[in-house]
Amino acid sequence: MRKTHFFLKLLVLAPLVLAAPLAHAQMKLDESLAKTASVVVPKPSELFSAMTQLDSTVDWNKVMAFVNTGKDKGRFDYVSAEYRALNLGVRLANGAVAVQSRDKKTLTEISRTVKSLADSLGIRAELLAQADVVEQLARAEKWPELLSQLDKLQEDILTALKERKETDSVTLVRVAGWLQGLHLVTYGLKENYHEKSSGLLRQPQLAEDIAKELSKLKAKDPLIDEIKAKVLEIKPLIDVAKGAPVPKESIDKLFTISDETVSKIEKAK
Numbered sequence: 001m002r003k004t005h006f007f008l009k010l011l012v013l014a015p016l017v018l019a020a021p022l023a024h025a026q027m028k029l030d031e032s033l034a035k036t037a038s039v040v041v042p043k044p045s046e047l048f049s050a051m052t053q054l055d056s057t058v059d060w061n062k063v064m065a066f067v068n069t070g071k072d073k074g075r076f077d078y079v080s081a082e083y084r085a086l087n088l089g090v091r092l093a094n095g096a097v098a099v100q101s102r103d104k105k106t107l108t109e110i111s112r113t114v115k116s117l118a119d120s121l122g123i124r125a126e127l128l129a130q131a132d133v134v135e136q137l138a139r140a141e142k143w144p145e146l147l148s149q150l151d152k153l154q155e156d157i158l159t160a161l162k163e164r165k166e167t168d169s170v171t172l173v174r175v176a177g178w179l180q181g182l183h184l185v186t187y188g189l190k191e192n193y194h195e196k197s198s199g200l201l202r203q204p205q206l207a208e209d210i211a212k213e214l215s216k217l218k219a220k221d222p223l224i225d226e227i228k229a230k231v232l233e234i235k236p237l238i239d240v241a242k243g244a245p246v247p248k249e250s251i252d253k254l255f256t257i258s259d260e261t262v263s264k265i266e267k268a269k
Contacts, residue, residue: 043151043177044092044181045151048096048097048184049100051185051197051200054194054196055192057192057194058188060101062188063188064097064103070266072267073110074113075113076113078120080219081120081121081166081169084117084121085121085176086173086175086265086268087176088114088117088121088157089174089177090265091113091117092153092154092177093176093181093184095107095111099150102141107134108138111132111134114131115131121166123161127156130149130153133149134153154173158170161173171214171216172224176262176265179262179265180258180262182234183262186254193248196245198248199246201246202244208232211228214227215228223264223265223268237257238254
């Protein structure tokens with residue numbers, strides 16, 4: 001049976017006609033996928049980087065300011081492992097935006113929250129020391145290295161969760177990262193619509209795959225059920241013809257859905 005790729009790496013799905021920079025990015029991603037036999041781990045940073053390639057006018061400082069309006073953005077005292085995993089995914093996505101906006105103060109704060117959430121999920125101390133490296137690189141303003149380090153931190157956290165057989169947590173980190181990536185990209189597009197960038201969200205199969213992954217979870221929780229329902233609402237909005245942009249009205253609806261969902265994740269008990 002064909003293995004389903006459950007991922008945020010949207011470049012694979014974006015049409016080559018969008019732009020030469022996107023074609024180059026897609027080629028690099030295809031090479032990466034060719035080396036991977038199992039599920040591809042999503043990285044919000046790749047979506048944000050692709051958006052920057054397509055539209056150099058993206059105001060990441062404005063997106064970061066929007067993130068910073070969240071009252072619960074620094075919380076880590078969630079009761080259940082499921083809520084800690086969901087919020088870890090959101091915070092990792094926020095960290096990628098902080099790198100794009102070169103906001104070292106916010107990145108340092110996010111790094112500490114990520115460390116606390118990962119620690120509460122049982123991630124060993126030596127791995128969490130990588131979060132300290134993120135803080136050090138932020139203070140030194142080494143932005144290219146920071147992006148790689150943040151990606152490595154995410155990969156290593158998910159690998160550690162897999163080794164501990166915490167498959168639910170792995171899925172929830174991924175889902176929340178995808179939702180926050182969608183949330184922040186649609187915020188940027190809502191403020192400054194760009195047809196080619198909107199094409200990055202064309203993902204006919206992705207939302208369905210995410211809903212299936214959520215259905216496999218051992219944990220049963222009303223918030224997780226609601227997230228699954230919202231993902232299925234997202235599906236028709238990102239199912240556009242190949243080469244076509246996601247319409248502005250769909251962008252607005254996607255933002256509303258993702259905004260409400262991420263808010264509920266962050267405000268969970």
